[in-house]
Amino acid sequence: MMSNIDEIYFVEKNCFGNPWTREMLESEISNKLSVLETENKNGILCGFALGRVIADEAELFKIAVLPEYQRQGIAERMLIALHEKMKARGAMVCFLEVREKNEAAIALYEKAGYRRVRVIPRYYGDDNAVVLKREL
Numbered sequence: 001m002m003s004n005i006d007e008i009y010f011v012e013k014n015c016f017g018n019p020w021t022r023e024m025l026e027s028e029i030s031n032k033l034s035v036l037e038t039e040n041k042n043g044i045l046c047g048f049a050l051g052r053v054i055a056d057e058a059e060l061f062k063i064a065v066l067p068e069y070q071r072q073g074i075a076e077r078m079l080i081a082l083h084e085k086m087k088a089r090g091a092m093v094c095f096l097e098v099r100e101k102n103e104a105a106i107a108l109y110e111k112a113g114y115r116r117v118r119v120i121p122r123y124y125g126d127d128n129a130v131v132l133k134r135e136l
């Protein structure tokens with residue numbers, strides 16, 4: 001039987017070219033400032049969204065959905081639920097950084113109400129970062 005953290009790590013490995021290690025995920029998720037949302041389909045954890053709330057500001061670290069479950073509205077649903085958890089912890093605004101070349105993620109975030117704040121050139125070495133912001 002896989003634990004929740006094993007399942008989240010499985011999604012992480014299958015969704016990112018430079019995944020966090022299991023230890024990084026476990027440590028972040030166990031932090032008391034963390035907010036986590038997961039989605040299950042047919043008993044399988046197919047997506048997660050992970051962020052943090054510090055005082056009245058939230059940050060979204062990552063959101064991922066297993067490839068075979070993408071384009072079914074799962075990320076959109078998890079984001080809405082995560083925003084509610086962030087608000088319940090007192091956050092008024094959520095920030096995130098994303099690779100400028102990650103068109104799927106940027107489209108998702110803009111559909112969810114995020115607006116571009118600025119671009120950080122070569123933040124990822126081979127790509128710029130776009131900083132996005134959403135009032136909660």
Ligand SMILES: CC(C)(COP(=O)(O)OP(=O)(O)OC[C@H]1O[C@@H](n2cnc3c(N)ncnc32)[C@H](O)[C@@H]1OP(=O)(O)O)[C@@H](O)C(=O)NCCC(=O)NCCS
Pocket residue numbers: 015016061062063064065066069070071072073074075076077098102103104105107108109111
């Ligand atoms: C980004 C990601 C989380 C989207 O998950 P998803 O469950 O497929 O997204 P949804 O089905 O909820 O899509 C919601 C909206 O986002 C946009 N979107 C999602 N995937 C898209 C794609 N491949 N191309 C263009 N737009 C896309 C669309 O506007 C979509 O609405 P629509 O289907 O009505 O057109 C998923 O592609 C993923 O896990 N990618 C790898 C990890 C990653 O890059 N995460 C983001 C950085 S942390």
